[in-house]
Amino acid sequence: MSLVVVGDTLLDIDLLGSATRLCPDAPVPVLDLENEVVRPGGAGLAAALAAADGLDVTLVTAIADDADGDRLRKVLGDLPFVAGPSWAATPVKTRLRAAGQSLMRVDRGGRGDPVVTDEMLDAVRTADAILVSDYGRGLARDERLRALLGRIARRTPMVWDPHPRGPEPILGARMVTPNTGEARAASGSDNPTEAAELLRARWQAEAVAVTMGARGAVLACGRDLVTVPTPRVQVADPCGAGDCFAATVAVRLMSGASSEVAVWSGVDAASRFLAAGGAAAFDKHTLRQGERS
DSSP, X not given: OXXXXXXXXXXXXXXXXXXXXXXXXXSOBOOEEEEEXXXXXXXXXXXXXXXXXXXXXXXXXXXXXXXXXXXXXXXTXXXXXXXXXXXXXXXXXXXXXXXXXXXXXXXXXXXXXXXXXXXXXXXXXXXXXXXXXXXXXXXXXXXXXXXXXXXXXXXSOEEEEOOTTSOOOOXXXXXXXXXXXXHHHHHOOSOHHHHHXXXXXXXXXXXXXXXXXXXXXXXXXXXEEEEEOOOOOOXXXXXXXXXXXXXXXXXXXXXXXXXXXXXXXXXXXHHHHHHTTGGGGOOGGGGSOOEEO
């Protein structure tokens, strides 16, 4: 069975070193650079996490024809992908890190109107399950893609991981997975339970799971309302937890699991992912061609 991950792919760069002194001209730490780690981010990370479990995964995305885009293609390694062009510069998130902590993040790249090709649509049509990993960069707004997703949503398990700068999920997804901030903004409710119920009705989704960080997740599914607690773990870097959760939910739904079982599995997988160090510690050598210098 095949999972297709559709969405905006970023380039994530961690600049690692030690910070034991302050800059003489300003009270800021000096990072003595020791290593650079480059990996796919956004939809690329979600696809890589699913592929790391040995699943048949294809990433459907758009990649710019620039130097960062070339680097992104390289770091995707052996992960199968179908990529249309993007007229915006490749989104890059660069984090300066020392002793397992982030000192600063520098973002560059833009948002635009990525081109959805016929080849990308064909890849979506062949999916046994779909994860839409929206990072607000424009792909999920494409009218042809949304029309196709709308037509197949009722017959193909589809998880939609939304973004506050992205469009609303298409109606009829199997599960939508907003975090508390996204759910609050979309529903107008500060109560995650109420937000999940309101959004399930609004989006005509089979289920809505509102993720709440260290508090786990709330699942609205039919008449059932389930709170899934998270195991207590030490978290130094939460980056990538939402991608891990959504990818795990999509895989479990593809295998025939119920929404509740899928969410329990997603919370457990995200907790273990964070306990192991999060995205910064993700072993991209499972892709066999990642960059490390």
